Amino acid sequence: MxxxxxxxxxxxxxxxxxxxxxxxxxxxxxxxxxxRDDTQNPAMLWVGDGAALWTATxxxxxxxxxxxxxxxxxxxxxxxxxxxxxxxxxxxxxxGQRIAQCRQTRQDAPPWKPESRELLALESYVAxxxxxxxxxxxxxxxxxxxxxxxxxxxFQRMGQLNLSCAQCHDEHWGKRLAGSTIPQGHASAYPxxxxxxxxxxxxxxxxxNCMSGVRAELPPYGAQELVDxxxxxxxRAKGMAMESPGVRP
Amino acid sequence: MARALVTVPATAxxxxxxxxxxxxxxAMETGYRPGPDGKILARDIIRxxxxxxxxxxxxxxxxxxxxxxNPYIAFFTVAAESGTLEFKWEGDNGFTQTETAxxxxx
Numbered sequence: 001m002x003x004x005x006x007x008x009x010x011x012x013x014x015x016x017x018x019x020x021x022x023x024x025x026x027x028x029x030x031x032x033x034x035x036r037d038d039t040q041n042p043a044m045l046w047v048g049d050g051a052a053l054w055t056a057t058x059x060x061x062x063x064x065x066x067x068x069x070x071x072x073x074x075x076x077x078x079x080x081x082x083x084x085x086x087x088x089x090x091x092x093x094x095x096g097q098r099i100a101q102c103r104q105t106r107q108d109a110p111p112w113k114p115e116s117r118e119l120l121a122l123e124s125y126v127a128x129x130x131x132x133x134x135x136x137x138x139x140x141x142x143x144x145x146x147x148x149x150x151x152x153x154x155f156q157r158m159g160q161l162n163l164s165c166a167q168c169h170d171e172h173w174g175k176r177l178a179g180s181t182i183p184q185g186h187a188s189a190y191p192x193x194x195x196x197x198x199x200x201x202x203x204x205x206x207x208x209n210c211m212s213g214v215r216a217e218l219p220p221y222g223a224q225e226l227v228d229x230x231x232x233x234x235x236r237a238k239g240m241a242m243e244s245p246g247v248r249p
Numbered sequence: 250m251a252r253a254l255v256t257v258p259a260t261a262x263x264x265x266x267x268x269x270x271x272x273x274x275x276a277m278e279t280g281y282r283p284g285p286d287g288k289i290l291a292r293d294i295i296r297x298x299x300x301x302x303x304x305x306x307x308x309x310x311x312x313x314x315x316x317x318x319n320p321y322i323a324f325f326t327v328a329a330e331s332g333t334l335e336f337k338w339e340g341d342n343g344f345t346q347t348e349t350a351x352x353x354x355x
Contacts, residue, residue, distance in 0.1 A: 039256040042319040045274040048252050198277075198318035 023183040035247035043193040043245035046200050050125025059109030079127040080135050080242050083231045085142035092146040094230050096123050114221035120200045124191050127244035135188050137234040150232030159216030186237040189246025257350040261328035271336050272321045279314040295340035303332035328354045
């Protein structure tokens, strides 16, 4: 009996352990080194641009720094809390959309296109300020609802290959898809510099990439479906350390 | 102008072997890829990189279309004397960029 209880306790302890692994865990040593070392990480080129944009005035002569001050202080932990509910537009938005909204409504400046160099630069700079901090999705019913809708998308089979996100990233992580190892799909390093793209990209670009891989219809950038999925991924990665701006193969 | 990041140790001992790193933002368009309209995109690459240490060339490289975007070049040299390292990238369409870094040798 005692052995049985001990065994049960052990199983419970194992089940309680965190089996979540960042995408960086599945990369080669040289790619890991590239992410770890800022002098090698190409994303730092975007961070440099972002730091310059932070203090540059736009539109009506206001800069980000004019309201928010020093980003290394004011933006600490901010990226870890997105997607968040926006009381202005009454919907859940991601960090890129938040920056775009601030630019349009506060700076009165022309909007940047999704995935534009400027937007990714500012997003990388803001996200860097949360590096090492735990992913901390905000509470609240709206974000919870978005995450629940996102979860449904995550488990929904889609595309001509009829695959769901979960079939690869929950059921077959660690195995291979052609030459690449399937990671668990934790979105804690975005925006990322992806070697395959030779470019910086947002989480939405990566999600659309996967969707095109299973030959599904691609939601446009900014679609609520993608933001919901981001909200679910944030809930799923809650407590994991932010690596932004990451490098991925 | 492109953004470049050069990493040089601020101080070194005379005779010490030091690592220099240079990363620059550049598309390195190969000249072989079709664009969205199916037409081949014109080649636009960095063709040469050089590093001068107090005027003397200590490292140089020729770059070709197979080199990735945002090329990263790391190399070693011997810390001879205090002074300036000048990095120069040159390429298609008149691309040229220079960065400098100072090193104090004791």
